[in-house]
Amino acid sequence: MRRRPSPRRPDWREKIESVGLIYSTTIKPDGDAIEYWHEDAYYEFEMDEVEALEAVTEDLHRMSIEAARYLATGAMGTLGISAAAMKLAAGSLARSEPAVYGRFDFAYDGVNPPKMLEYNADTPTGLVEASIAQWYWLQDVKPENDQWNGIHEALVAAWDKQRGGLEGPRLHVAHTEVEKSGEDWMTAAYMRDVASQAGWETVGINMGDIGWDARQHRFVDLDNKAVSTIFKLYPWELMMKEEFGQKILDWPVMTRWVEPAWKMFLSNKALLAALWHLYPDHPNLLPAYLHGPNGMEEWVAKPLHGREGDNIRIHAEGVEIEQLGDYGAEGWCYQAWSPLPDFDGNRPVLGCWVVDGESVGVGIRESDGHITDYFCRFVPNIINAPAPAAGPATG
Structure with missing residues (x-):
């Protein structure tokens, strides 16, 4: 894996916004604006690297299912x-x-085995840029190359596999207002798009607009239609603290939820400790423990429900960092410190x-510091191989 400089497309902003990446500009606390989408560079993979990373990803997914059972x-x-x-769950x-x-x-530097940092398996975002925006960048800038990106077709196939339900192929797609x-809105809109391509009738709704029919013991939408199958971009652990969640606890099989309730195990940082317990010394895992560092001299403390780097603490030689945030009361996981690779001051996370259980693509975010937070950059990728004759890897 190498980081290569690349000239920006003169109309790059119009291009990314036209495919749904409308949230590129972030305002920092000091008032400065930074751009999340970053096409001044790209990361280049060799095909054998991609194949190895795909195998690791699928192995760790299977291991994570076993860890969830534990x-x-x-x-x-x-x-x-x-x-x-x-x-x-x-x-x-x-x-x-x-x-x-x-x-x-x-964390992966192109030389050493990749190390798992976490699994965002309940409400992962970064989908629009990974599936669509970087594909169209490839067509404009590197059309002769391939890209590690089959996300779009895989999502359509996954929704096609799941099509149907108590109310027929009607899918409600919800995000928090x-x-x-x-x-979140554009991620939900994109999920509606791929589900529609798979033959679903889709209905968009805010989480706060989902109602409850006490007579039928069913969730309903604003038109009083039953919510039979729903994709929700809202964390399970938050749902479980609300009155809304109590209805699910009382009637757990009346609605099919995507992602399902068992993703509470995979999205929890305790998964890291469970994996290390079940698969100690695995080459793609870092030592991880609950309740304390367990003798580790250098470690990263992660709140069990944390997101976007909030409340992460790093204790390592020459590095003492504590991020602000609202997490931590739920408990902590302590993971061995493994600094992100440094590509001329740029620190990527893959x-x-x-x-549907298969590795289908990558989105690369990089930052200047040791924590990938709200101010990171998304950088596209290519494979050092010709584009496939069959056509694009994504829609």
């Missing part, structure tokens, strides 16, 4: 959720309720996408 026993504690939520896992997607985050950047 977490479901309660052997590693409550995971910062209620006993009722644990029971719901365990029942969902036992029923093998279908899932669509997730995103592993890896609280998120103001537009990222977001390796899993759809």
